[in-house]
Amino acid sequence: MCGIAGWVDWEGDLTRQKDVLENMVATLACRGPDAAGVWISRYAALAHCRLIVVDPAGGGQPMIRKRGKNRYIITYNGELYNTSELRRELEARGYRYQGHSDTEVLLTAFMEWGKDCVLRLNGIFAFAIWNEEEQSLFMARDRLGVKPLFYTRRGSAFIFGSELKALLAHPAVPPEVDAEGLAEIFALSPGRTPGHGIFRGVRELRPGHCLVYNRRGTHIFRYWALESHPHLDDLETTAHKVGHLLQDAVRRQLVADVPVCTLLSGGLDSSAITAFAAAAFRQDSTKPLRTFSVDYMDNDLYFRPNQFEPDTDARWTERVAHFLGSRHRTVLIDTATTLRPYASLRSWMHRP
Structure with missing residues (x-):
C-alpha cells in the first residue's frame, strides 16, 4: 500500500508551493512509511509515499x-500481477x-500504448501520469476499485489524492459538507454512492474508469465493466477452471522482495x-510459508x-497449518489492544 497526491494548475507556479505538496503527502504517511518523494514543475506537482514490496533501490517515486x-512522470499506488509478461x-x-x-x-506501458495501457493491466492500482509535452494528466483506477x-x-x-485527507491538506479545499454529503453520511454511511467524495465538489474516480485532465478540461471514460453471461461449463470443467484461476492469482501475488505470509x-x-501459497513455496523456496x-x-x-x-477458529487454523507444514504463529x-486504534479512527478517516 502506498499513497499518491498532486495537482495541476495552469495559472500558478507550483515550484513555489513545495510545502503544500509535502503537507498533502504527509497525511498519507501511514500508507507508505518507508520512503517519500515529490516532483514539481511550473504547472504540475506529484507526490508519493511508499511501502516497499518490490525493488527497494529502483522503485522510488x-x-x-x-x-x-x-x-x-508517474506516481502510482498498487501492484501489477503481469509485470513480467508486459516487460x-x-x-x-x-x-x-x-x-x-x-x-x-x-510507466513505459503508458508511453507505448497511451490510455489503452489499462486494458493490458492485471492488478490493483490507482495512478497518475503527467505527460510534459502534451501538458496533460492521465489517471486510472483498477477494475474493482x-x-x-x-x-x-x-x-x-x-x-x-489517495485519500480525502490529502485533498483537505490543500488550502484550496476546505472541509465543507453540502446537502449531498450529509445524505451520504446519515442515509448511506458506512456505505457511499460510487463516485461521491462526501465533501463539497470532491469526487471519487470510479472503478474501471480513467481520467484525462488538460487545458481543454476534464474527460472521464470507462474502460471496463462487469458483464454477465450464461454459465455453460459442467461441474468438472468449472472446478478445474476455478482452481486454475485461484492458483494463478495466488502465485502472481507472491512476487516480492520482502517476506511473504498469509493470514x-x-x-x-x-x-x-x-x-x-504453500505449494508454491515448496516449489520455489527452501523455507516454509509463514502463516x-x-x-x-x-x-x-x-x-x-x-x-x-x-467452534472457534483456533482448532482449524492449527489443523490447516499442520497439514500444510507452514511456520505458524x-x-x-x-x-485494550483491540480498542486502542479507535481513538485515532476519526483522524484516519478524515471525514465526519
Missing part, C-alpha cells in the same frame, strides 16, 4: 522516464529498464489461498457456539 525531449513485450519493442519494479513497467483515488476542481487547479483463519477462503492467525485473550472461556460459528489480542 515519483518516477521519470524520457523519450526524445518528452518526459513522463518482455515492451523489451521486444525496444524499451530498456533500470530496475525490476512494476512502476517502471507501468481496490485502490482509492479522489479528486476535485478548484478554479484553475485540479487536485487529487489463516481456518475457513475455506484463507485455507485455499494458503494451500496454493498467522489472530485470536482474542480468553476466547476459549467466553466463546459460545452457534449455528453460524459452531497465533497473535493474541486483549481488549
